[in-house]
Amino acid sequence: MSGQNRILVTCVTVLSCASALTIPVRSDISNSNSIPTAQALIPGAKGPAQYQLTQEVLTDLRSKQLNNATIFDFGPSGKVYSSGMCKPAPGDADWPTTETWNELNLLTGGALVSTVPLGAVCFQGEHYDAERCTDILNRWSDPHLHAEDPTSVMNPLYQGATCMPQNAAAGGSCQLGGYSAYSVKINTVAQVQLAVNFARNTGVRLVVHNTGHDYLGKSTGANALSIWTRNLNSIDFIESYSSDASSWTGSAFKLGAGVQIWELLAAANERNVGVLTGECPTVGVAGGYIAGGGMGPLSSKYGLAVDHVLSIDVVTPDGKFQTVDQKNNADLFWALRGGGGGTFGVVTSVTVRTLPKTKIAGLTLSITIGPNGDVSEELFWEAITAWWRRFPAFVEQGSYAYSIILPTGDGGLSWALTPWMVPDMSLDQFKDMTADLRAEWQRIGFNVDLKFFETENFYDAWTTHFPDDTVGVSNLRTASRLIPSENWVNPSLLEDTVSFIQRGVRNGSSLIGYNIRAAPVADAPASATIPLWRDATMFAIVGTMWDAKLPNPEVDNINERITNEWTASLRSLTPGGGTYGNEADVMDPDFQKAFYGYDNYQRLTTIKQTVDPWGLFYAPTGVGSENWEVTDQTGYVLKQTGNLCRK
Known part of the structure; x- marks a missing residue:
C-alpha cells in the first residue's frame, strides 16, 4: 500500500471478530523496528509486571522523535492538568487525532481495539453476519459471551441498550451509545501505564472494564478509552506466604485482575484449599468485587473478601506501578478494599490468603402459590415470617441463605x-x-418439599447450587439495603420490616433476601468497606422487570418508584443504615453515606484528591463522582451515553 501502511487491530471475543478494523498509520512510524512496544523487562518480576513502562523507555521514545511522545509521560507530582469542563468527544478539537491513536496502538504492541458492539452482526451494514447473529442471539443471556468481549456489559440498561441484537429484525438501529470508543486489551502492566498516561494527558475519559459484570454502569462510558483487564487471568499458588507487611504465613493465591470466580474456585479445589469469593461465576475477583468489599456464601463464617487481601498491584492515576499493603502506601491499600471500583487506579493483581477446605450442609426449597392452590397467601407469608424471625440465631452460626x-x-x-x-x-x-423452624411449619400446615444436602467442600456445593446468571436484559433494575440486627431486637420494627416486604411484593417488587452477616476476622487489616456489614442480619435487594415495549414515561415511573418508594421505605426502616455498593441503586440520593459511611467517605475523598488530582478516574457512585455529570440524560436512570463533564 503506497505512501501509507495499515495495521490490523483484531476484536478479541469468544467468537471471531465482527469485522477487521484498519487504522491508518504514518509510514515513517509503522516499522516495528523503529517504534517497538514501549516496555522494559523488569528483572525478578513475574506475570504482567514483567513488562513495565519506565522513564528510560519514555526517554528513548523522545530520541526516536515520536510526534506525540509527551502524551505518554508520567503524571508530575503536585501538578494538575485541566482539559476543560468536559472530556473530549469525537469531532471536538481536542479529541486525539488518528495519528495519536495509532501511536497508542503501536506502543501497546497492537493492543488497541476500536469498539464494534457485540450485537452489530445482526444489523445490516459492514458488520452484518447472519451466522454469527444467530449464535449471539442464542447466547445473549450467557454471561460468558459478554465477559470475553472488550466492551460488552451484562446489564445494558446503563449503556443505553443501543445495539440490542433482538431489535434488528424489527428495524432497530445499532449505535455505540454508552460503549467505550476504544479499548486496550491488557496483557502487561506497561500497557495499563500507557493507557492511563494517554488518557490523563489527552483528557480522554478513562474506563476500567473487566468482565462487564456490573450493576451500576461503572465499566462503560461514551467517548472513553477502556482498559480491558479480563486477559490478566494468571493464578499463582503460594505455598507459604511471607511478607514483613503481614503476619500471614499460610498459603495464598496471586490473581490477575481478570480471574473470574469460577476459575479461582476450581484452582482452589485442585490445591485442596478454600477461598472466599462471591457466588456468581463470571464476577472478576480482583476487580470491582474486592473494590466493593466482596461478600459471598462463606461471609457469615469467614468475613468479606477484603479481609483476606494481603497485597494489591496497582497502576495509579499518575501512571506509576506499585504494590500496596499494610506497610507500603497503607492509605491506598485501605481505599482499594471497599472504597469502590474504577476510582483510585487500575488493579492488575491481588494476593489473597486461602481458607481451610470446609464441609457444607444445607437445603433448597421451591414453592409457587396461586389463587386456587392448596397454600393460601396468608400461610405463605406466615411460613416465611417464621423463617425470618430466626435470622439472628441462624446467622450467628454462619448461615448463608x-x-x-x-x-x-x-x-x-x-x-x-x-x-x-x-x-x-x-x-x-x-x-x-x-x-x-420445621416443627413450626408443620404445626401451621406449611408442607413443602425440603431437599437437604451435604458436601465435603464448598466447591461441590457451589457447582451444584450456583449456576450462571441470566444477563443481557435492559428492562430490569434493582436497589438494596443491609438490614441490621436492631430490626430483630425491636419487635415493632421487625413487624414493620415484614409488612414492608409484603406490600412491596404485592405492588410488583421482587425480593432477593440474604441471611448474611460479615463475620469479623481478627487479624484482618482495616478496610474502607462500610462497617454495617458486621451488624447485618439480612441483605435485601428489591426491584422489578418491566415490559420492554413500555413507553419511556411509564418506564421512568417504575424506576422512580424503585428509588423513591421501595428503597425509600427500606431507608426509613434502617435509619443510619447503608448497603452493599456493588449491588445497589445507582440513583441513591445519598450514596456517600449508604455505600461507604460518612466517616469512610471523608477519608476516601482525601485519598482520592491525593492520588488523582486530575479527576482521571470516574465511576457512577464512586468517590468524587458528585463533582461530575453525564450529559444528555433523557430518562430517570443515569446512563453512560453522554459526555462526561465537571459540574
Missing part, C-alpha cells in the same frame, strides 16, 4: 431458597439448627 420471592403475574407468588447453607456444619447439625 439466598432467597427469592416473586409475584408471578397471575395473582400468585413464588418462593425459592436456592440455597440455604452453613459452612463447617454436618447435615445432622444443620437439621438440629432448623428443627424448631
Whole structure:
C-alpha cells in the first residue's frame, strides 16, 4: 500500500471478530523496528509486571522523535492538568487525532481495539453476519459471551441498550451509545501505564472494564478509552506466604485482575484449599468485587473478601506501578478494599490468603402459590415470617441463605431458597439448627418439599447450587439495603420490616433476601468497606422487570418508584443504615453515606484528591463522582451515553 501502511487491530471475543478494523498509520512510524512496544523487562518480576513502562523507555521514545511522545509521560507530582469542563468527544478539537491513536496502538504492541458492539452482526451494514447473529442471539443471556468481549456489559440498561441484537429484525438501529470508543486489551502492566498516561494527558475519559459484570454502569462510558483487564487471568499458588507487611504465613493465591470466580474456585479445589469469593461465576475477583468489599456464601463464617487481601498491584492515576499493603502506601491499600471500583487506579493483581477446605450442609426449597392452590397467601407469608424471625440465631452460626420471592403475574407468588447453607456444619447439625423452624411449619400446615444436602467442600456445593446468571436484559433494575440486627431486637420494627416486604411484593417488587452477616476476622487489616456489614442480619435487594415495549414515561415511573418508594421505605426502616455498593441503586440520593459511611467517605475523598488530582478516574457512585455529570440524560436512570463533564 503506497505512501501509507495499515495495521490490523483484531476484536478479541469468544467468537471471531465482527469485522477487521484498519487504522491508518504514518509510514515513517509503522516499522516495528523503529517504534517497538514501549516496555522494559523488569528483572525478578513475574506475570504482567514483567513488562513495565519506565522513564528510560519514555526517554528513548523522545530520541526516536515520536510526534506525540509527551502524551505518554508520567503524571508530575503536585501538578494538575485541566482539559476543560468536559472530556473530549469525537469531532471536538481536542479529541486525539488518528495519528495519536495509532501511536497508542503501536506502543501497546497492537493492543488497541476500536469498539464494534457485540450485537452489530445482526444489523445490516459492514458488520452484518447472519451466522454469527444467530449464535449471539442464542447466547445473549450467557454471561460468558459478554465477559470475553472488550466492551460488552451484562446489564445494558446503563449503556443505553443501543445495539440490542433482538431489535434488528424489527428495524432497530445499532449505535455505540454508552460503549467505550476504544479499548486496550491488557496483557502487561506497561500497557495499563500507557493507557492511563494517554488518557490523563489527552483528557480522554478513562474506563476500567473487566468482565462487564456490573450493576451500576461503572465499566462503560461514551467517548472513553477502556482498559480491558479480563486477559490478566494468571493464578499463582503460594505455598507459604511471607511478607514483613503481614503476619500471614499460610498459603495464598496471586490473581490477575481478570480471574473470574469460577476459575479461582476450581484452582482452589485442585490445591485442596478454600477461598472466599462471591457466588456468581463470571464476577472478576480482583476487580470491582474486592473494590466493593466482596461478600459471598462463606461471609457469615469467614468475613468479606477484603479481609483476606494481603497485597494489591496497582497502576495509579499518575501512571506509576506499585504494590500496596499494610506497610507500603497503607492509605491506598485501605481505599482499594471497599472504597469502590474504577476510582483510585487500575488493579492488575491481588494476593489473597486461602481458607481451610470446609464441609457444607444445607437445603433448597421451591414453592409457587396461586389463587386456587392448596397454600393460601396468608400461610405463605406466615411460613416465611417464621423463617425470618430466626435470622439472628441462624446467622450467628454462619448461615448463608439466598432467597427469592416473586409475584408471578397471575395473582400468585413464588418462593425459592436456592440455597440455604452453613459452612463447617454436618447435615445432622444443620437439621438440629432448623428443627424448631420445621416443627413450626408443620404445626401451621406449611408442607413443602425440603431437599437437604451435604458436601465435603464448598466447591461441590457451589457447582451444584450456583449456576450462571441470566444477563443481557435492559428492562430490569434493582436497589438494596443491609438490614441490621436492631430490626430483630425491636419487635415493632421487625413487624414493620415484614409488612414492608409484603406490600412491596404485592405492588410488583421482587425480593432477593440474604441471611448474611460479615463475620469479623481478627487479624484482618482495616478496610474502607462500610462497617454495617458486621451488624447485618439480612441483605435485601428489591426491584422489578418491566415490559420492554413500555413507553419511556411509564418506564421512568417504575424506576422512580424503585428509588423513591421501595428503597425509600427500606431507608426509613434502617435509619443510619447503608448497603452493599456493588449491588445497589445507582440513583441513591445519598450514596456517600449508604455505600461507604460518612466517616469512610471523608477519608476516601482525601485519598482520592491525593492520588488523582486530575479527576482521571470516574465511576457512577464512586468517590468524587458528585463533582461530575453525564450529559444528555433523557430518562430517570443515569446512563453512560453522554459526555462526561465537571459540574
